[in-house]
Amino acid sequence: MPHTLRGLYVIIDPAVAGKRDVLHVAREAIAGGAALLQWRDKTREKGTQLADVRALAEICRVAGVPLIVNDDVDLALAAEADGVHVGQQDLPVGVVRRLVPGGWIVGASTNNAGEARAAEADGADYVSVGNLFGTTSKDDTRPATLETLREVEAAVRVPVCAIGGIDETNIAGVVTAGADMAAVISAVMAADDPRAAAQRLAAAFG
Amino acid sequence: MPHTLRGLYVIIDPAVAGKRDVLHVAREAIAGGAALLQWRDKTREKGTQLADVRALAEICRVAGVPLIVNDDVDLALAAEADGVHVGQQDLPVGVVRRLVPGGWIVGASTNNAGEARAAEADGADYVSVGNLFGTTSKDDTRPATLETLREVEAAVRVPVCAIGGIDETNIAGVVTAGADMAAVISAVMAADDPRAAAQRLAAAFG
Numbered sequence: 060m061p062h063t064l065r066g067l068y069v070i071i072d073p074a075v076a077g078k079r080d081v082l083h084v085a086r087e088a089i090a091g092g093a094a095l096l097q098w099r100d101k102t103r104e105k106g107t108q109l110a111d112v113r114a115l116a117e118i119c120r121v122a123g124v125p126l127i128v129n130d131d132v133d134l135a136l137a138a139e140a141d142g143v144h145v146g147q148q149d150l151p152v153g154v155v156r157r158l159v160p161g162g163w164i165v166g167a168s169t170n171n172a173g174e175a176r177a178a179e180a181d182g183a184d185y186v187s188v189g190n191l192f193g194t195t196s197k198d199d200t201r202p203a204t205l206e207t208l209r210e211v212e213a214a215v216r217v218p219v220c221a222i223g224g225i226d227e228t229n230i231a232g233v234v235t236a237g238a239d240m241a242a243v244i245s246a247v248m249a250a251d252d253p254r255a256a257a258q259r260l261a262a263a264f265g
Numbered sequence: 266m267p268h269t270l271r272g273l274y275v276i277i278d279p280a281v282a283g284k285r286d287v288l289h290v291a292r293e294a295i296a297g298g299a300a301l302l303q304w305r306d307k308t309r310e311k312g313t314q315l316a317d318v319r320a321l322a323e324i325c326r327v328a329g330v331p332l333i334v335n336d337d338v339d340l341a342l343a344a345e346a347d348g349v350h351v352g353q354q355d356l357p358v359g360v361v362r363r364l365v366p367g368g369w370i371v372g373a374s375t376n377n378a379g380e381a382r383a384a385e386a387d388g389a390d391y392v393s394v395g396n397l398f399g400t401t402s403k404d405d406t407r408p409a410t411l412e413t414l415r416e417v418e419a420a421v422r423v424p425v426c427a428i429g430g431i432d433e434t435n436i437a438g439v440v441t442a443g444a445d446m447a448a449v450i451s452a453v454m455a456a457d458d459p460r461a462a463a464q465r466l467a468a469a470f471g
């Protein structure tokens with residue numbers, strides 16, 4: 060059954076987790092209502108990540124929540140994830156589509172309606188739009204606004220994921236603006252209580 | 266027809282090439298007698314590398330020289346290379362073997378006979394042994410000696426590739442010690458005349 064691409068999208072980043080157990084935070088995020096998870100580790104070599112990503116894929120499989128791996132298609136395949144998310148500098152969506160099994164989710168970072176249309180035409184299952192509110196992460200550093208988000212929604216048929224500094228103070232605004240998904244990193248990964256934080260954030264989707 | 270894993274193995278690294286055209290250096294290396302090429306780019310995102318790796322794969326196909334891609338199995342698949350080389354921190358050989366088409370070359374970096382035996386048991390087609398003579402590259406920084414090289418050759422049936430600071434002053438020694446291949450980086454990439462340098466280096470294999 061295809062996964063529903065709607066709701067809270069929690070990025071699991073060991074660098075943001077710090078000393079926390081990333082798998083524990085991931086379980087708490089799911090318990091709090093995360094609809095999708097993304098694994099992102101820009102620091103460690105892939106062989107060092109593999110055990111964690113495989114464990115996370117199993118957690119996600121049991122919970123019925125799709126796991127998307129950032130950038131590395133080979134790591135995603137090795138861990139038997141459910142999809143891959145690529146940025147504008149990563150392997151192109153059309154190339155990635157041919158490397159992954161049928162039914163996998165392929166998402167693409169975009170910054171404007173033109174990039175979003177191109178990603179959709181290349182076969183993306185969803186597009187993200189950012190950076191909306193600033194973030195400490197190094198990706199998607201080009202700025203975007205709620206107006207950009209609305210323009211992208213008008214430009215593509217696939218679901219749209221808002222990203223960039225989204226937290227409890229601004230998530231209602233992106234949902235009102237029409238985002239199908241909202242990606243959060245530190246709002247869950249660095250929260251005192253990741254489950255409660257995910258619950259409050261997920262509630263924005265009604 | 267399977268490729269012969271013997272001779273001069275030239276690593277094409279854009280960071281070492283500097284302002285030179287890496288594809289030109291690669292053609293010169295082949296013209297000089299390189300038996301295998303490896304693409305290695307630890308700096309740029311994979312999407313940015315793809316056009317170069319595809320062009321190099323085509324050059325290698327025409328020349329009948331196998332192209333091995335370092336670390337990134339997804340980039341290797343996308344560029345239709347002939348193989349992948351993985352280090353001890355990259356995806357494991359056994360995992361990589363299941364991700365690539367039959368007939369692909371899978372090589373593994375090792376530092377001693379134990380790692381080499383493990384890589385062979387996991388399905389590696391060759392193992393590299395280094396770092397023999399020091400190198401400015403960041404990989405394979407654990408030291409190894411010609412005695413290590415001989416121990417690895419005695420421990421495995423697959424071809425063995427010497428690596429680490431190999432140049433015209435020491436390549437005869439690694440061939441005498443029994444290396445099936447010798448991997449060079451700056452000895453060709455940074456040479457005044459890459460073709461002539463490759464010719465002199467390849468001559469060590471008789």
